[in-house]
Amino acid sequence: MDKLVIEGGKPLSGTIVIQGAKNAALPILAASLLADGTTTLDHVPDLLDIDVMLNILRELGCRAEHTGGTVVLDTETAHISHVPESLMRQMRSSIFLMGPLLARFGETQVYQPGGCAIGERKIDLHLEGLQALGAEIEELGNRIICRADKLRGADIHLSFPSVGATENIMMAAALAEGRTTISNAAREPEIQDLQGFLNAMGAKIMGAGTDTITIDGVQSLTPCRYKVIPDRIVAGTVMVAAAATRGQVTLQNTQPAHLSSLIHVLRRAGVQIVVDGDIIKVGSATRPRAVERIVTSPYPAFPTDLQSQVMVLLALADGVSVLKETIFEGRLKHVDELSRMGADIRVDMNAAFIRGVPRLYGATVEATDLRAGAALVIAGLAAQGKTVVEQIHHIDRGYEKIETMLARLGARISRYSPVPNN
Ligand code: EPZ
Numbered sequence: 508m509d510k511l512v513i514e515g516g517k518p519l520s521g522t523i524v525i526q527g528a529k530n531a532a533l534p535i536l537a538a539s540l541l542a543d544g545t546t547t548l549d550h551v552p553d554l555l556d557i558d559v560m561l562n563i564l565r566e567l568g569c570r571a572e573h574t575g576g577t578v579v580l581d582t583e584t585a586h587i588s589h590v591p592e593s594l595m596r597q598m599r600s601s602i603f604l605m606g607p608l609l610a611r612f613g614e615t616q617v618y619q620p621g622g623c624a625i626g627e628r629k630i631d632l633h634l635e636g637l638q639a640l641g642a643e644i645e646e647l648g649n650r651i652i653c654r655a656d657k658l659r660g661a662d663i664h665l666s667f668p669s670v671g672a673t674e675n676i677m678m679a680a681a682l683a684e685g686r687t688t689i690s691n692a693a694r695e696p697e698i699q700d701l702q703g704f705l706n707a708m709g710a711k712i713m714g715a716g717t718d719t720i721t722i723d724g725v726q727s728l729t730p731c732r733y734k735v736i737p738d739r740i741v742a743g744t745v746m747v748a749a750a751a752t753r754g755q756v757t758l759q760n761t762q763p764a765h766l767s768s769l770i771h772v773l774r775r776a777g778v779q780i781v782v783d784g785d786i787i788k789v790g791s792a793t794r795p796r797a798v799e800r801i802v803t804s805p806y807p808a809f810p811t812d813l814q815s816q817v818m819v820l821l822a823l824a825d826g827v828s829v830l831k832e833t834i835f836e837g838r839l840k841h842v843d844e845l846s847r848m849g850a851d852i853r854v855d856m857n858a859a860f861i862r863g864v865p866r867l868y869g870a871t872v873e874a875t876d877l878r879a880g881a882a883l884v885i886a887g888l889a890a891q892g893k894t895v896v897e898q899i900h901h902i903d904r905g906y907e908k909i910e911t912m913l914a915r916l917g918a919r920i921s922r923y924s925p926v927p928n929n
Contacts, residue, residue: 508897508898508899508900508925509899509900509903509922509923509924509925510895510896510897510898510899510922510923510925511884511887511895511896511899511902511909511910511920511921511922511923512893512894512895512920512921512922512923513869513884513887513888513890513893513894513895513896513918513919513920514869514892514893514919514920515867515869515887515888515889515890515891515892515893515894515919516889516890516891516892517752517888517917517918517919518752518753518754518755518917519748519749519752519754519755519756519888519913519916519917519918520754520755520756520916520917521756521757521915521916521917522756522757522758522759523745523756523757523758523759523912523915523916524759524760525737525738525741525742525745525758525759525760525761526550526552526737526738526741526906526907527549527550527551527552527576527734527735527736527737527738528552528696528697528700528735528736528737528738528739528740528741529552529554529556529557529738529904529905530600530670530695530697530738530740531696531697531700531701531735531736531738532548532551532552532557532560532578532735533556533557533560533600533603534603534674534678534697534701535548535700535701535704535733535735536548536551536557536560536561536564536578536580537560537601537603537604537606537607537674537678538607538678538681538701538704538705538708539564539580539582539607539730540564540567540569540582540585540604540607540608540611541607541610541611541678541681541682541705541708541728542582542708542727542728542729542730543582543583543585543730544581544582544583544729544730545579545580545581545582545583545730546578546579546580546582546730546731546732546733547577547578547579547580547731547732547733548577548578548580548732548733548734548735549576549577549732549733549734549735550576550577550734550735550737551573551576551577551578551735552576552738552907553573553576553907553908554903554904554905554906554907555900555903555904556598556600556904556905557573557578558573559594559597559598559601560598560601561573561578561580562594563590563591563594563595563601563604564580564582564585566587566590566591566594567585567586567587567588567590567608568584568585568586568587569581569582569584569585570584582730585611588608588611588612588614588615588616589615589616589617590604590608590615590616590617590618592618592649592650595617595618595620596618596620596621598904599620599621599623599628600620600671601617601620602617602620602630602633602671602675603633603671603674603675603678604617605617605633605637605651605653605675605679606637606674606675606676606677606678606679606680607678607679609637609642609653609655609658609679610658610678610679610681610682610683611682613654613655613656614652614653614654614655615652615653616650616651616652616653617650617651617653618649618650618651619646619649619650619651621649623876624837624840624875624876624879625835625836625837625838625840625876626835626836626837626838627836630671630672632665632666632667632669632672633669633671633672633675633676634651635663636663636665636672636675636676636679636689637653637655637675637676637679639661639662639663640655640658640659640660640661640663640676640679640680640683640687641655641656641657641658641659641661641683642654642655642658642679643655657683657684658679658680658682658683658684658724659683659684659685660680660683660684660685660686660687660722660723660724661687662687662688662690663676663687663688663689663690664689664690664691665689665690665691665692665693666691667691668691668692668693668694668718668805669693670693670695670697670698672693673689673692673693673698673720674693674697674698674701676689677689677698677701677702677705677712677715677720677722678701678705680722680724681705681710681712681722681724681725681728682724682725682726682727682728683722683724684724685723685724686721686722686723686724687721687722687724688719688720688721688722689719689720689722690718690719691718692714692715692717692718692719692720693805693806694715694716694717694718694805694806694807695805695806696716696736696739696762696765696806697736698715698716698720699715699716699736700735700736701715702714702715702716702720703715703733704731704733705728707731707733708728708729708730708731709725709727709728709729710722710725710728711723711724711725736762736765737760737761737762737765737785739761739762739765739766739810740810740812740813740878740905741905741906741907742758742761742765742766742787743766743769743810743812743813743816744813744816744878744881744885744906745758745789745912745916746758746766746769746773746780746787746789747769747773747813747816747817747819747820747885748816748884748885748888748913748916749789749790749791749916750773750776750778750789750791750795750820751795751819751820751823751885751886751888751889752888752889753791753792753793754789754790754791754916754917755788755789755790756788756789756790756916757786757787757788757789758786758787758788758789759785759786760785761785761786761787762785763782763785763787766787767807768807768808768809768810769809769810769813769817770782770787772798772801772809772817773789773820775796775798776795776796776797776798776820776821776824777791777793777795777796778790778791778795779791794823794824794825794863794865795820795821795823795824795825795863796824796825796826797821797824797825797826797827797828797861797863798821798824798828799828799829800828800829800831801814801817801828801829801830801831802831802833803830803831803832803833803834804833804834805834811832811833811834811835811838812878813878814830814832814838814878815838815841815878815879815881815882816878816881816882816885817830818830818841818842818845818852818859818861818882819845819850819867819882819885819886819889820885821861821863822845822850822851822852822861822863822864822867822886823863823864823865823866823867823889824861824863825863826862826863827860827861827862827863828860828861828863829858829859829860829861830858830859830861831857831858831859832857832858832859833857836857838876838878838879839854839857839859840875840876840879841875841879841882841883842854842859844872844873844875844879844883844886845867845882845883845886847870847872848867848868848869848870848872848886848887848890848894849864849866849867849868849890850864850867850886851863851864866889866890866891867886867889867890867891868890868891868892869887869890869891869892869893869894870890870894870895871894871895871897872886872887872894872895872896872897873896873897873898874896874897874898874899874901874902875898875901876901877901877902877904877905878905879901880896880898880899880901880902881902881905881906881909883896884896884902884909884913884920887920888913888918888920899922910922
């Protein structure tokens with residue numbers, strides 16, 4: 508397994524262009540199945556999760572190429588409606604293929620995605636939403652068989668604003684008969700991007716970004732060319748790394764409005780942030796201040812996907828901060844690893860009480876999930892001495908060549924791939 512070796516203590520500096528959003532590209536790739544022909548997507552990052560999604564689409568009969576950030580996907584030859592279990596297990600979020608496959612073929616078979624390090628990852632809201640549109644769902648062990656002769660519009664209320672469930676319902680409803688409304692819908696920018704893509708294909712969807720989305724079903728959709736939004740979580744990760752190393756970094760190709768909650772937190776911590784169009788400048792020459800209380804909640808509140816990264820900054824802050832995780836029940840596993848680097852953090856239920864320390868010390872640590880891994884990289888950049896981050900395949904799921912990106916900002920970081928003992 509690859510590992511990253513980091514020599515900490517050097518402030519990041521320079522300019523970086525932010526990659527396209529993984530969590531926008533994945534549902535958009537799934538939605539491409541709703542039309543026959545060639546869809547072209549620009550600004551798609553080169554990530555393990557994108558590779559898995561493209562492999563699933565190829566298994567279903569599509570032709571897919573991903574070169575230089577552009578995906579060309581021909582769905583004309585898609586003829587299989589069942590998603591292989593082995594591929595589903597590689598990426599849980601492939602569950603949002605159910606909606607497009609059901610709309611295209613009238614039936615699909617997928618598998619329970621199962622839990623992961625950060626939580627149970629339930630899919631009850633996905634299934635309830637598709638049933639409301641007229642789908643019959645049968646669960647045989649971990650297999651989920653879904654059939655619908657005709658999908659019909661419905662009024663759907665989500666008990667929790669689930670991102671994936673909102674996306675699945677939007678995609679299934681796009682070709683349903685009549686109007687669908689989703690109330691208490693997720694409001695994330697990636698939902699807005701999915702609406703933009705579907706409408707570019709000829710769908711009639713309104714309200715994405717608010718808590719009520721209206722979809723008027725149409726007869727058919729047409730493939731299109733579309734550019735994916737910037738990745739707000741990668742941008743946020745770089746911003747925290749700049750602050751934690753007391754550097755000066757300029758981020759290009761961002762949408763600052765998608766990062767309002769993080770910008771607010773960083774400014775409360777004493778970090779200088781300047782926003783100018785799609786450029787964000789982050790600077791910090793002094794020790795950060797503690798931030799009394801941060802609670803992760805659905806967008807536009809503070810995102811769970813930036814919780815572990817901000818915890819590293821607070822671990823170095825002057826004072827005591829409280830970080831409460833309300834989205835995933837298992838998303839504080841990075842605390843143990845940070846404590847091994849000298850952080851002073853106490854966890855009680857889903858809240859972390861962080862007493863800032865003057866410095867962290869390099870150690871060998873293990874990534875337990877995508878964003879926890881990114882947080883450990885930030886800790887290594889800020890720490891005194893050498894840090895080795897193991898199990899970095901988690902990080903490669905969401906960050907395009909993270910060591911190259913950070914080295915471009917002056918970080919002393921290298922990837923080691925152990926030679927297979929043949
Ligand atoms: C999306 O996951 C993102 N993934 C996650 O990013 C992100 O953390 C999450 O939204 C929250 O913002 C993608 O977009 C591919 P949810 P998703 O459905 O759709 C519960 C990353 O690091 N829930 O909003 O799975 C669920 O258990 C990843 O890039 C149900 O109870 O998130 C969880 O506690 C990690 N029933 C909460 O809702 C359901 O049917 C949030 O889940 C669905 C979800």
